[in-house]
Structure formats: C-alpha cells, structure tokens
Amino acid sequence: MAGTDKSQALTPQPGPIIILCEPQLGENIGMVARAMANFGLWDLRLVNPREGWPSEKAVATAAKANHIIERVAVFDTIEEAVADLNLILSTTARSRDMFKPVIGPDEAVRQAQPQIADGRKVGILFGRERWGLNNAEVALSDFIVTLPVEPAFASLNIAQAVLVLAYEWRRLATADALPFEGDLGTPAKREEVIGLVGHIEEALDRAEFFSVPDKKPTFLNNLTSMFSRARFNDQEVRTLRGVIAALDRRHLRPNPSRPQKKKERPE
Structure with missing residues (x-):
C-alpha cells in the first residue's frame, strides 16, 4: 500500500479519543480508523453501532489500520462512553440553541493538548451519518466544534470530519514537523x-x-x-x-x- 512503511514502529502516543455515536455502516468505521492511523491517533470508541461489532466491513476499509480496529471499545450508551473523560468536544455542522462556546478544529486541539499532557482524557464526539448528534448528546460536551465549511453544503462524511480533527492534532503534536525533507543538492556557486x-x-x-x-x-x-x-x-x-x-x-x-x-x- 502506497505510503505505508512496515519498517517503522507504531508506538502509541497520548491523544484525543474518537467517539462515534451509533455509526450506521461498518465501512465508515473502517475509514475512520484509517484516518486516525494516518495522523497517529489510537483510541476509537463506538456507541451502539447499528451493524454490531466486530465488523468485517470495517476491517476491509480500514486499509490495515489493525492496531486501531483491535483496540476498539464498544459501549451501549454515550453516557458510558464519556464517563471517564475530563474534556468533551462535540462536532456538528448545525447551530445549537445552547450556551456553549463554538470553536474551530485548530482551537479544539489547543484546548485538548494541555489536558492530555497532564494525563487527563479528552474525547471528540462524532454523530450519525444521516443526522449527526442530538442536542442531549451535545449537552454533555464542553465545547462545540464546527468546521469552516460552505454553509449550503456543510455535511461531511464521518471519516472526513475525523481526518480534519486528526490532522490538526498531528500538526500541534509534532509542531508541524514533516516526515521527511527534500534533497535540494549543493547550491551552485x-x-x-x-x-x-x-x-x-x-x-x-x-x-x-x-x-x-x-x-x-x-x-x-x-x-x-x-x-x-x-x-x-x-x-x-x-x-x-x-x-x-x-x-x-x-x-x-x-x-x-x-x-x-x-x-x-x-x-
């Protein structure tokens, strides 16, 4: 698979926990796992997945992100899934009638970073494919996270939304370091x-x-x-x-x- 280097060791690093609320398709779970693996996130929690767990469809679309699939934790309710968290960020593309700060993905990871550095747990909630999170689920969170999308076409695939947050986390965690450098040769005199x-x-x-x-x-x-x-x-x-x-x-x-x-x- 292009871009996959089996000689590199996979070492878990502290990061936010991705929580999918009632995901409907195993394929989407697999693509979320792949997006997480791309940017070094490890912990994936599922709340009442419609097709059950484990899922062969998820494994097939995870593109060998087995280290995430094998660690998936499944919960019956969202309350159980977030019980041990210190900070909760809920993602949504719709305005909610609540007194909660609304932040972008870059600010979301900045809020998460000091909590995780101090050994506390941070979770990012993602809703169902068809209609996202309900208000009761959003109410559990400390912040609402939304993306600067086109208002007339704001809906993202779950894996796309996870990818954006995972990318922002990786940028912050690595101080924007790239995995390799280009060889420009010796400048001509x-x-x-x-x-x-x-x-x-x-x-x-x-x-x-x-x-x-x-x-x-x-x-x-x-x-x-x-x-x-x-x-x-x-x-x-x-x-x-x-x-x-x-x-x-x-x-x-x-x-x-x-x-x-x-x-x-x-x-």
Missing part, C-alpha cells in the same frame, strides 16, 4: 552560473545566433538574471552544460536521416 552563461554564449556564437550584436549584452544579462533566480544546484548546472555540449556537437555526428555516400573502392 555564482561562478558556476557565470560559467554556464559563458558556455551558452560560446555555443550561440558558433551557431551565429547573435544576428544583431548590439542586443547580445542585454540577452546575456537576462539569461544570467534568470539562472540566478532559479537557484540551481551544482548537479543541475552540470546537467545543463552537458545538454549544451551535446547540442553544440551535433553537427559533428552523422545524420541518420541522410543517405551516406559509399566510399569508392580503388580499381
């Missing part, structure tokens, strides 16, 4: 760029490119400016010089499209 321009100039002179000599300095200055702005590495400069050299020597090679004259043998 300015003398290498100057040498490249000089190489091009010589090749263009041999090709009689500069039909108007007065324009040559401006052309070369523009070329130098362009290459300097590109910030080539030393390998890229060598590659370009190799291309120029090959083009410059092309007249020395036989053209396979032209018939070659046969050498006459002496009588």
